[in-house]
Amino acid sequence: MSIQTIRDGLKTRLQTVTGLRASDTIPEQITPPIAVVSIGTVDYSQSFGGSGLTAFNFVVTVFVSRPSTRTGQNLLDDYMEPSGSTSIRAALEAVPGLSGASQDVYVSGVNNVGNVTLEDGITYLTADFAVLVYN
Numbered sequence: 001m002s003i004q005t006i007r008d009g010l011k012t013r014l015q016t017v018t019g020l021r022a023s024d025t026i027p028e029q030i031t032p033p034i035a036v037v038s039i040g041t042v043d044y045s046q047s048f049g050g051s052g053l054t055a056f057n058f059v060v061t062v063f064v065s066r067p068s069t070r071t072g073q074n075l076l077d078d079y080m081e082p083s084g085s086t087s088i089r090a091a092l093e094a095v096p097g098l099s100g101a102s103q104d105v106y107v108s109g110v111n112n113v114g115n116v117t118l119e120d121g122i123t124y125l126t127a128d129f130a131v132l133v134y135n
Helices: 003-014 071-078 088-093
Strands: 021-023 036-044 055-065 104-119 123-134
Touching: 003 021, 003 036, 003 055, 003 088, 036 123, 055 071, 055 088, 071 088, 071 104, 071 123, 088 104
Parallel strands: 021 036
Antiparallel strands: 036 055, 055 123, 104 123
16 A cells, blocks of 8 residues: 555544544644644565565654643643543554555554644644554
8 A cells, every 4th residue: 555545544543533633744734633644764675575564654743732721731641542532542553454554553652742833933732643554
């Protein structure tokens, strides 16, 4: 499957998270709460003999609010839970292989939790979810 197909599959799964919008491309304008799917790295030939298994390392950046709100922090905490209707991990790992878009999906962790100021000067509370997809 193509990177675009995998990205679309991730977006579809993210849209099942309660209260979260998702985008498979970087939007011109951020309207939180939103999860934005982007590709980090691609590692080819992950199997012995180079049979074609590829590891795609995606980053799902979640924008929740301006950083001064307690509601935003609570919402981000909900998205980082390992299970439940607001869990990003649970949503992405719920359907094996993204319904055929890949072989396996694994959310390995969350990092870069904090404030990010975009070019428009607005600061958001964000977190990056590391998502490994094998294809």
